[in-house]
Amino acid sequence: MGKRPHDPVIAQLLVPRHPVAEWTGWEERVRLMVRPRRYEHVLRVAELAAQIALANGLDDMRAYAAGILHDIARDLPDAELLRLAPPECDIDAGHPLALHGRAARVLLERWGYQDRVVLEAVEDHTTGPRGGNPVADCVYIADVSEPGRGVNADIRELALRDLNAALERAIVSKVTYLQGRGIQVHPRTLLSYHALPCVARQDQGGSTSLLTAPQP
Ligand SMILES: [Fe+2]
Ligand SMILES: [Fe+2]
Numbered sequence: 001m002g003k004r005p006h007d008p009v010i011a012q013l014l015v016p017r018h019p020v021a022e023w024t025g026w027e028e029r030v031r032l033m034v035r036p037r038r039y040e041h042v043l044r045v046a047e048l049a050a051q052i053a054l055a056n057g058l059d060d061m062r063a064y065a066a067g068i069l070h071d072i073a074r075d076l077p078d079a080e081l082l083r084l085a086p087p088e089c090d091i092d093a094g095h096p097l098a099l100h101g102r103a104a105r106v107l108l109e110r111w112g113y114q115d116r117v118v119l120e121a122v123e124d125h126t127t128g129p130r131g132g133n134p135v136a137d138c139v140y141i142a143d144v145s146e147p148g149r150g151v152n153a154d155i156r157e158l159a160l161r162d163l164n165a166a167l168e169r170a171i172v173s174k175v176t177y178l179q180g181r182g183i184q185v186h187p188r189t190l191l192s193y194h195a196l197p198c199v200a201r202q203d204q205g206g207s208t209s210l211l212t213a214p215q216p
Contacts, residue, residue, distance in 0.1 A: 026068060026069065027068055029072070029111075030042060030071075033072050033073075033075065034072070034074060035075055038071055038074060041146065042070070042071050043068075044146040044147060045071075045139065045146050046063075046065075046066075046142075047146075048145070048146050048156065049063040049066065049067035049135075049138040049141075050063050050067065050138075051160065052142060052159045053138045055161070055163075058134045058163075059135055063121075063142075066117075066122055066136070067142055067143075069122050070122050070139055070143060071100070072104045072108065072122075073100045073101075073107055074097075076100070076103065080103070081096040081097070081103045082096050084099070084102075084106045084107060089187050091187075098186060101122060101125050101126035101127065102123050104122045104123070105120075105123040108122065117135050118135065120133050120135075121133060121135045121136035121140075122139075124140065124192070127186045128140060128171055128188060128193070129192055129195070130191060130192060131192070131195030137167050138163065140167070141155060141159045141166050141167060142156075145159065145166075168196050168197075171193050172193070175189065175193050
């Protein structure tokens with residue numbers, strides 16, 4: 001394996017050639033916002049997201065930045081999450097942790113972070129990428145499969161060869177798992193599911209897909 005993005009020297013090289021802007025200080029800001037073990041997870045997600053991006057010819061610097069920022073709101077109290085990101089559905093109201101991606105985006109925007117691609121990846125990492133943002137795909141996959149999780153090694157390895165296939169496997173298996181246990185699927189996850197090319201084709205062909213998208 002080559003040098004990893006969180007090596008200080010490499011991290012310097014990854015500093016912005018695009019509006020990830022004001023990069024200096026963000027890693028430290030994240031470190032102060034989360035528990036120590038969470039920060040270790042954050043670094044692994046950032047590394048892996050960058051590796052997945054590189055392997056798939058995508059923007060590794062934005063993937064790294066989004067990996068660093070994705071869990072910045074993960075250890076906030078429920079009340080703070082609810083204040084930052086008012087619930088959109090029963091799942092959000094009953095499980096405020098589901099809001100930590102949206103809350104993170106709100107926080108980052110308030111602090112002046114402006115890169116829409118990175119912000120969207122941060123927002124979507126909890127419920128699934130909305131489609132059309134490959135950086136969000138990298139971060140989502142890295143988050144569910146980084147080595148510290150001890151699961152999803154197959155998805156991690158697949159993502160380094162074929163990101164779309166890995167995303168399909170991750171999201172389809174998630175909704176299948178939830179549905180099989182009678183657990184309500186988050187509406188945003190359903191949208192992510194229906195944004196998968198394989199499911200969209202199925203939807204357009206009129207065949208019955210696994211789940212039904214929510215009505216507006
Ligand atoms: Fe998270
Ligand atoms: Fe995470």
